[in-house]
Amino acid sequence: MAGLLSNLRNTLIAGFVLALVVFVIFIVMGGYSLSAILGGEQFWGFVVRWLHVVFGILWIGLLYYFNVVQMPMMPKIPDDQKPAVSKFIAPEALWYFRWAAMGTMVLGVLLALINRYFLDAMTLGATQGFVSAQTTLIGIGMWLGLIMWFNVWFVIWPNQQRALNIDNKFPDLSKDQKAGHARTAMLFSRTNFMLSIPMLFCMVGGGINANLG
Ligand code: HEM
Numbered sequence: 001m002a003g004l005l006s007n008l009r010n011t012l013i014a015g016f017v018l019a020l021v022v023f024v025i026f027i028v029m030g031g032y033s034l035s036a037i038l039g040g041e042q043f044w045g046f047v048v049r050w051l052h053v054v055f056g057i058l059w060i061g062l063l064y065y066f067n068v069v070q071m072p073m074m075p076k077i078p079d080d081q082k083p084a085v086s087k088f089i090a091p092e093a094l095w096y097f098r099w100a101a102m103g104t105m106v107l108g109v110l111l112a113l114i115n116r117y118f119l120d121a122m123t124l125g126a127t128q129g130f131v132s133a134q135t136t137l138i139g140i141g142m143w144l145g146l147i148m149w150f151n152v153w154f155v156i157w158p159n160q161q162r163a164l165n166i167d168n169k170f171p172d173l174s175k176d177q178k179a180g181h182a183r184t185a186m187l188f189s190r191t192n193f194m195l196s197i198p199m200l201f202c203m204v205g206g207g208i209n210a211n212l213g
Helices: 008-028 034-039 041-076 079-114 118-122 133-164 175-203 206-212
Strands: none
Touching (some): 041 079, 079 133, 133 206
16 A cells, blocks of 8 residues: 555556546446446536546645745745755646646536537527526636646746746846746736636536526
């Protein structure tokens, strides 16, 4: 067991195997028929939804780590120890951060397409001929998620590349220029932190409706 847990890839595989075990139990208990799995759009919708949330947690988990742990701690770290974070931890975290954002976005759009409301949601229910609160809610969530994805790829990442001189691509920037890029990245990261709260409200908003019955 310790051998399995000391290897990240094997631990991840074990997680998926455990999920499969849970799924088999669910099938045996009559929760799902095999014919529904083989032919079912509903089934693939479920798989995409599940992976969407797994990727979403990796993305937003790292966003929360940056905002709650790394940014507040940076000024308290002695200067000679700062490179441990800026040269090693942050570039690695940023790699997972931006690709998790990409995976979450692609799976989220795919989910809306499978659920057949992509256009209705993106127009916040306007194309439906009547205003559906449910479609408007997931539409707002999708717009917030897309804005956050855009911020990650086109604002936070390019600015962090320059601020931290990742892969030595920007070796000639002055200290002031780097500080400017770091500040822009910080402000947009904070923006995403703020937007994540209403975004998640919208994502899980289906539950509000269900409870109203
Ligand atoms: C570009 C960004 C995103 C898009 C386009 C998107 C799209 C969607 C869609 C279409 C649904 C299905 C809603 C339904 O019909 O019930 C959904 C659900 C969900 N999303 Fe996202 N999403 C995005 C970002 C995120 C992020 C960052 C998270 C963070 C964890 C997240 C977490 C969830 C959760 C928890 C659900 C509900 C699953 C359930 O109730 O079964 N989404 N999303």
